Amino acid sequence: MSAAMLAQVTANGLSLAGLYALVAVGLTLVFGVMRILNFAHGEFVMIGAYLTYWLFALWGVDPLLSFALVLALMALLGALVQVTLVTRVLAAPHLNQILLTFGIAVTLQNLALLLWTGDLRAIKVWYASTALSVAGVSLSLGRTVGILIAATLTVGLYLLLFRTEYGRALRAVAQDPDAALVMGIPIQRVYVLAMAIGAAYAGAAGVVASVSMFTYPLLGFLFGLKAFCVVILGGLGSVFGAVLASLFLGLVESFVGTLIPQGGSWAEAISFIVLLLVLLVRPRGILGLE
Amino acid sequence: MRELRAVMGAALLALAAMSWGAGPAVAAEDEIRIGAVWGLTGPTAGVSQEGRRGMEMAQELINRKGVLGKKIRVIFEDDKADPAVGVSATEKLITQDKVVAFVGGVGSTICNAMLGAFEKYNPRPIGVLTGCGATTIEQRFGKERGYFFVHPWEYYYQSTMRDFLLSLTPRPQTVFIAHEDRLYGTSHAKMADEYFKEAGFKVVAREGFKSGAPDLTPLLTRAKGMNPDVFYWIAYGADAILITKQGKELGFNPRLYASTVQLGTQEYRDAVGLDNAEAFVGITVWEPNADFAASREWPDLLPSTRDWVREYTARYKREPHYYSIMSYVALVAAAKGIEAAGSLDREKVVAAIEKINTMSPMGPLKFSPSKFAVNHAFKQMMIFQWQKGQKALLFPRDTATGAVRYPFPPWTPR
Secondary structure (H helix, E strand, O other): OOHHHHHHHHHHHHHHHHHHOOOOOOHHHHHHHOOOOOOOOHHHHHHHHHHHHHHHHHHHHHHHHHHHHHHHHHHHHHHHHHHOOOHHHHOOHHHHHHHHHHHHHHHHHHHHHHOOOOOOOOOOOOOOOOOOEEEEEEEEHHHHHHHHHHHHHHHHHHHHHOOHHHHHHHHHHHHHOOHHHHHHOOOOHHHHHHHHHHHHHHOOOOOOHHHHHOOOOOOOHHHHHHHHHHHHHOOOOOOHHHHHHHHHHHHHHHHHHOOOHHHHHHHHHHHHHHHHHHHOOOOOOOOOOO | HHHHHHHHHHHHHHHHHHHHOOOOOOOOOOOOEEEEEEEOOOOHHHHHHHHHHHHHHHHHHHHHOEOOOOOEEEEEEEOOOHHHHHHHHHHHHHHHOOEEEEEOOOOHHHHHHHHHOOOOOOOOOEEEEOOOOOOOOOOOHOOOOOEEEEOHHHHHHHHHHHHHHHHHHOOOHHHHHHOOOOHHHHHHHHHHHHHHHHOOOOOEEEEOOOOOOOOOHHHHHHHHHHHHEEEEOOOHHHHHHHHHHHHHOOOOOEEEEEEEEEHHHHHHHHHHHHHHOOOOOEOOOOOOOOOOOOOOOOOOOOOOOHHHHHHHHHHHHOOHHHHHHHHHEEEEEEEHHHHOOOOOOHHHHHHHHHHOOEEEEEEEEOOOOOOOOOEEOOOOHHHHHHOOEEEEEEEHHHOOOOOOOOOOOOOOEE
């Protein structure tokens, strides 16, 4: 394999990893803080993609400009879902929590179908599939922007978690909610904050997906399933584990898909085989909580 | 108790959401129920929505006079392009909705699963089916008189594509075949491989991939590394959009990009844009600029192509795809069969549909044997190319409305 080919395959893998990371960090943050597996997380990605699409289609708002607005709206949606629905099952058994978030997912999917039909919709902006050629490697400007967004938001999350009072509160609740409550941390507000951040990150993935791919009501299922794989591999609750697992899966899928005959069919299977092997050796994932 | 209530509440919420739009399950005597299973969401949504529109239009026009004094009611179900979901939808339509016949559908994978589900019932439902193209289906189910196949089989596709490639100057030498890795793509790709090799083309690879995957750059990077003259893929609408976008991103410039039917939707053109769709080649059964006369027997339901296209465009403010008209004609055939039979007796309805021989806006509507099936209509296929946002018909030559743009214009100046 030539150096240019190696670089191209790596670039493709990193691009995919960026998208996976954007979806997965929000999911794992919510689990880390609340111990809830949010099955509606993929649908937040889908709603974010539709918001971006409609802002563009109806008012011509470029996704780069609507990005902040979509994040804010998604954070609001996340907070709303938390306050009105999820809060009620926080103390309930996991089965109830799973059923609730699954119900939210199906409702959002069907609402999208009812409101916007099943048509595939894509945003046509000049940078969406504009190619940059660097030393024989073709990079999409749109996907490169996506990687930069993913990297920036991940660093932003790191700073939030480790450099702010809110972050300390989030980590404290993740470690021991009872102790955090005794220390005067308003844990219900922290839960709302976690869900808002999780939904905002899912919305960011939706923005990138709507530009680099398309959107449709089942988009969330596509990403939700992969996000669960990433989060379990990285370790439930670990943001940095999710980033590492995204990188790993993105690169594995890219290399397998490109270099192995019939790799397009095998890439996903190999990802899941790797997941199984990792779980056999290290059941809590790469950086999972004990 | 509180926990039980919560579990039941959540389960009910999920079930209610899943069955949204499913319609009542109680049989009504004043209507004739037709089942329609389409991939209304998922990777086949584009053509499925086109098919649904065609059936809705036919339903409304048929119901102006009714059939046997009753209204036709089409009950749509979404298979999400998933055969397991398709089978569940089929079972529900047979057992709960008590449909008289199935009409429409897209995708051989789903069609194969549906017809497999039909086998459990005696008598088997009647099907006027638009989504079956794989020869394995023709071989397995073609002898059943009650199945009317309204879509060319894959050998019509691949022989037409082969002949088109042979007509190009300079003649391409190498072909990379990519296909979605279920029945539809695999079966078509195998046949394309055989036909192309017989014609002297070198097939450099035949690669499967997951339809609906969020990233096809590995496949395209692999293909680019092999530098084929033709990149030919067999998959669904979502894949066509991604291949076009990511082919451009990677600067992949074969001498020809060619695919099958899902490339011809307005959804595809709108999603990738006119510039990016330019010079992509696809296969079609029918195009709106065809010119067929109205049926003598039923001109109100089967008008000339021009009148039908005008009516469709006025209703939906969009250009019809061939799945729109195919599903329309299929529903009219089923309704006219029931009407001619004078009852819902299965044998009488089957015999009546077999006797249909008329003109339609899609061309002559008559079921006749194909290689393995007893009842098959519409065998012709045409090659089109996107040119400035319109589909120019290129092949066969006698139906051509434009000249081929070949080789494929490079991405960089676009």
